[in-house]
Every structure is written in structure tokens, then in C-alpha cells.
Amino acid sequence: MKQKFSTQELTTMALLAALLCVSSYLSIQLPFSAVPITAQTLVINMIALLLKPKKAGITVGIWILLGLVGLPVFSGGKGGFGVLAGATGGYIIGYLVAVILISLMKGNKNKVIRSMISVFVGIPIIYAVGVPWMKVLLGLTWPAAFTAGLLPFIPGDVIKCVAAVYICKPLYKVVNAAN
Numbered sequence: 001m002k003q004k005f006s007t008q009e010l011t012t013m014a015l016l017a018a019l020l021c022v023s024s025y026l027s028i029q030l031p032f033s034a035v036p037i038t039a040q041t042l043v044i045n046m047i048a049l050l051l052k053p054k055k056a057g058i059t060v061g062i063w064i065l066l067g068l069v070g071l072p073v074f075s076g077g078k079g080g081f082g083v084l085a086g087a088t089g090g091y092i093i094g095y096l097v098a099v100i101l102i103s104l105m106k107g108n109k110n111k112v113i114r115s116m117i118s119v120f121v122g123i124p125i126i127y128a129v130g131v132p133w134m135k136v137l138l139g140l141t142w143p144a145a146f147t148a149g150l151l152p153f154i155p156g157d158v159i160k161c162v163a164a165v166y167i168c169k170p171l172y173k174v175v176n177a178a179n
Contacts, residue, residue: 033148034087045164048102090133094126
């Protein structure tokens with residue numbers, strides 16, 4: 001059965017994909033890591049908290065496809081297949097997995113506690129895909145991979161998780177009004 005999206009749903013998905021593109025430009029390159037600090041995890045959490053799993057997956061999938069065809073939508077304004085095949089590619093794939101999982105876990109209710117638990121379970125999924133990917137591609141040891149691809153990001157991601165939950169709390173009714 002073919003599912004059709006309403007104009008509001010498509011507009012919301014497009015706006016969130018655009019926000020994810022913009023968040024990629026809010027990037028701080030760390031001197032000891034191939035992975036920059038970005039606002040992407042904040043937006044990934046927002047997409048997951050505002051959309052149902054299928055829509056969240058499609059939204060992030062569109063962003064990935066835009067980057068794959070060469071548009072500068074990945075961190076630091078990069079694009080192309082080389083980014084996905086590079087050291088940060090695992091994090092990008094992790095975003096897709098995490099956004100669907102977080103959306104599934106938060107359910108259909110707009111509850112702060114459930115949303116908080118969902119984002120704090122979802123963020124480690126990004127690390128679980130990204131860190132081993134980076135380790136293998138760069139030939140790092142596990143301690144070096146954790147130092148470069150995980151540890152410096154934990155404090156910021158905790159803040160971004162909490163921020164996403166409280167940003168999305170009032171937006172949830174607006175986004176889901178017609179659904």
C-alpha cells in the first residue's frame with residue numbers, strides 16, 4: 001500500500017532536512033580527531049523526537065543522499081561519496097540508525113522522561129557505528145579511537161540531548177497537529 005504524505009508532513013520533513021544541512025556548518029574541528037564537534041546530533045535528536053520513525057528515517061536519508069551526490073551538507077561543508085567512505089562515514093550511518101531507534105523508543109506521546117531516555121539510548125548508537133568505522137579506516141588502536149571519536153564528544157552530546165528534548169516539547173503539537 002502506497003503511503004502519501006500531506007503537504008504539512010513533506011514541508012516539516014524538508015525543513016528538518018534543511019536544518020540538518022545547516023547544522024553541519026556549525027562545526028569545530030578538533031586538532032586530535034578526524035571527527036569535528038557539530039550541531040548535527042542536536043538536530044538528529046530533534047528529528048527523532050518530532051517525527052515518526054519512517055518520516056525521521058526518510059528525512060535523514062534525504063540528507064545523506066544530498067551529501068552523496070556532492071552537495072556540501074556534511075560537517076564543515078563537505079559532500080560526496082568520499083565523506084561517507086571516510087573516517088566520519090560511520091557517524092553518518094549511525095545518524096540514520098539512531099534517528100529511527102530514538103523515534104521508535106519515544107513512541108507517540110510527548111513525554112519528557114520517555115524522550116530523555118530515548119535520546120540517551122540513541123546517541124551511543126551513533127558512537128557504536130562511528131568509532132569502530134573510524135578505528136578501522138584510520139588504523140587506530142581502541143584507546144586512540146575512543147580518545148579521538150568518543151570521549152571529547154560526550155559532554156556536548158549530553159547537553160544537546162537535554163536541549164533537544166526541551167526544544168521539541170512545545171514544537172511537538174505544532175508538527176503533529178495534522179497527523
